Amino acid sequence: MLPKPRFFLDRLLHRYRLDADMNEEIEFHIGQRAQELTRRGLEPEEALRRARLEFGAMERYKERCRETRRFHLLHDFLSDLRYGVRTLRNAPGFAIVAVLTLALGIGTNSAIFSLVHSVLLKALPVADPAKLHVVNWSRDQKWNWPESLQMDNYGWGGRTGNGRYVDNSFSLDVFHDFRTHAKSFSEVFGFGYPADVNADGAMVNAQLVSGNFFSALGVQPAAGRLFIDKDDLLQSDPVAVISYEFWRDHFSSDAKIVGHKLLVNTHPLTIIGVAPQGFFGVHPRTSVDVYAPLHMEAELNTMGEPAPKPGEPAYCLRPNLWWVEVMGRLAPGVKPEQAQAELNGLMLQQLAILGIKNVDPARGPRVEVHPGRRGLDELKEDFSQPLLVLSCIVGLVLLIACGNVANLLLVRGTTRTREIAVRLSLGARRARIVRQLLTESLLLAGMGAALGLVFAVWTSRLLLTLLAPPQVGYVLSAHVDGVVIAFTALVAIITSAVFGVVPAFRSGQVELTSALKSSGSATLAPREAKLSKALVISQVSLSILLLVGAGLFVRTLNNLRNTNLGFDRSNLLLFGLDPTLSGYHGQKLRSLLDEITAQLQLVPGVRSVAFAHVTPISDNMSGGDVGGDLPGHANDEAEAMYNVVGTDYFQTMRMKLLAGRNFGPQDTLSSTPVAVISKRLAGKLFGKESPIGHTLHKDVHVAKYKRDLQIIGVVADAKYADVKSDVNTYFLPYAQAQEVLLRGPSFVVRTRIDPHAVVAGVRRAVAQVDPQLPIRDLRTQVEQIDLSLSQEILFADLTSTFGALALALACVGLYGTMAYSVSRRTREIGIRVALGADRQSLRAMVLREGLLVVAIGIVIGIPAAIGLSRLVASLLWGVRPIDVQTLIAAPLLMMLVAIVAIAVPTHRATRVDPMLALRCE
């Protein structure tokens, strides 16, 4: 393993020359022989031919010569390595500082790479993932389904770069057509979006999958069997497959799990098998624990659709409900474009059945086939930019670390001048010595990398929890595996080249006579001193980059944390329930909510209680287009989010009612539907006029949800889905809401005391009403806000940590350089002292020299920081990329810390004893 990089270097540096030398030597031999033969009377041409003949199998001999060399290089490398270990053992201080610095630099890179690898690069753990493709469809934003169809769409949608709207769900019919007729795919499989279910009392993700889901992915069971097509029929026995992790954690890997009846919501499913370890489904962001056949949706109703009327088919079978996501395996030799065209034809046939004919391919629905080796890759969008920024940051840290080690090596090179000179005079070639010094660098980097990997194992876990806290519901994983180790090895080799090459070549150029004559004191020759200063300058400017970055991200986080939310975030405890999963419906559900509210109000420390469809800053938004009825503006529309709230919601959240009235007992299912709207929405739809008494047209474009509401009040604006955006909101009273909006209610509890202190009381209160009701997402409002800011917190934390690290490394470099500069000038300082220079002026002289280095670094660093901060502009909030405060603070901090670092060498300069100094050389 080890000599490989060396051979590589060798090939680059020596191989060509060695071969040329060997050829020249052999040609010379043949020339001489031919000359001799000519002298004996042969024709020159014949002589040359004979000479070659006598030489024998030339290529074989050449190869044997090369082999000798190669064997020798390996031998050299190993002996260099042994020599390196010995010399490092003799300089433990140097070795420890260098290895630790490198471990820090390399380890952080490995840690971030392990994240990049698993979050962005690694394929699904299935057979031949490269063949997998995701099937989507796209349409122009202006294209709409005919209203008469009453289309329902459960897919994930989003805008693409070309302005089209992408959707990833199809009806069961379309999916079946794909599966039966598509020849461009060897396998087509479908699945629903993972849904929360209550499985034997645990809240887990469940996914409905087609019968061929596991076989198409090429996944083998860890126990029992996986689904076959016969499991996925309307009349099939209700069965389930569970994940390995769920089996391990919830059933203690029970060997008799097959046959167990798993109670999913209220339906018993027979477990037939366990998926393999590490298989999480095809949504990298969600770990699925329970799989059920696609047609089980008719029973399980994970989408919460109303039950069909007697005689009607189950909801999920309807051609106007598009909910099945589709993936497939391309048949051998088929191009994605061909598959796309074939599937498009099949989808258009189904659209024709629905009455949608003559679809314009430019505007209407069109199938798209995308690579799917990572499944439905939502992670990429969320994390590629943060991870890119983090990679750059740790790259900079590594560069700064390299600067330090290079500086250490330069200084060490001067202390080894005599050793090198002695070896040169004993006949060692200079190239050989350079090689030996490079091997030492490689050894240092190798040890740093090994230690760095240990460090990475620990850090990547920490980074994962920062990047995606467990509460956000997705599971990210990062492992230090073969790929990460290979990456680390590569980084180590590059690193050793970055920090080792210049010092090694400098040391190789030792002047023999002067070096042997000199006393061998640890002083830098003028050229080394310049080089060392150049290194410190670059370290300072790199540190400035990181410090400016840290400043921008810390300020962003502060702005986000302190922004006015429109409600009082302190002393608020939140939690959610899923009573419908336990069978609460209709009036029973509404009384349950009232009963729990009443119980919570009795908990000591609780001031007031309310519940709502969603809680603020939970990134859980629902909304649509609304309109008003102002004469002349009746067609004005606005995008608005809505929430369904209990009676005391506004008081509990401390949101101010600006006009009109709050919801009250007079608002019931049978009275006029009413709404309270936000000030912003009121301004949008009604301008300066009072909206009270006017009508709000809800969901003007979705026939199914379209309703007219009477506006009874205006409430102050508040942040809704996240702390960054101002949105229009309107509120509906829960008493008038459709049941589907009450399925997963969240409670908000305003406390008099620290909200953590009432947690036990809150749990007891809920258990008193129904001990079987699991509580989810229990946390304070402040915690929930921080959760939504996890990326910003990560950036602020990491950039300030790395900024501090960079500052420390740069100052260690500065200290070293200045200390050597002072010792190099001991004689000069001695003369100055002897000539009467006072300590004050000496101190000023050294300080000036050091600060000049820092100042140059800052002058280079600031424009670079300004240039680079533009790249992170989209990650900032409330701060402009060119932030004067940060641009002043960062260099100031750098200067202050630099003065401390220079203080010791400065002090030493003033202590120089002129007599000793003059004698010392």
Next chain:
Amino acid sequence: MGDKAELLPGTLDLLILKSVSLGPLHGYGVLLRISQISGGALEIEQGALYPALYRLEEQGLLSSQWGTSDNNRRAKFYQLTRTGQRRLREETASWERLAAAIGLVLQTRPEEV
């Protein structure tokens, strides 16, 4: 070819060391020298010389330097290092012991047993 002897395995190195010990030589020179001092009795395949030279150099017994040949061409000259000299002495001594012993054995007459 007539009176030429096959080279015993392992003796090529010794011959090279010996011929180089008399003064720096390029590869072809080594060949000439061996042929000259053995009176043309020892035959080596010319190409086989180079792997041997390379090996001896890598072992540190020879060192090499580029110089100019008699006819003013660039040539690589080999010379014995200090280790090489020591090795030559040792090898010569052991060769002589071996040769003497074998000679003795071969000269033995039946009545001496």
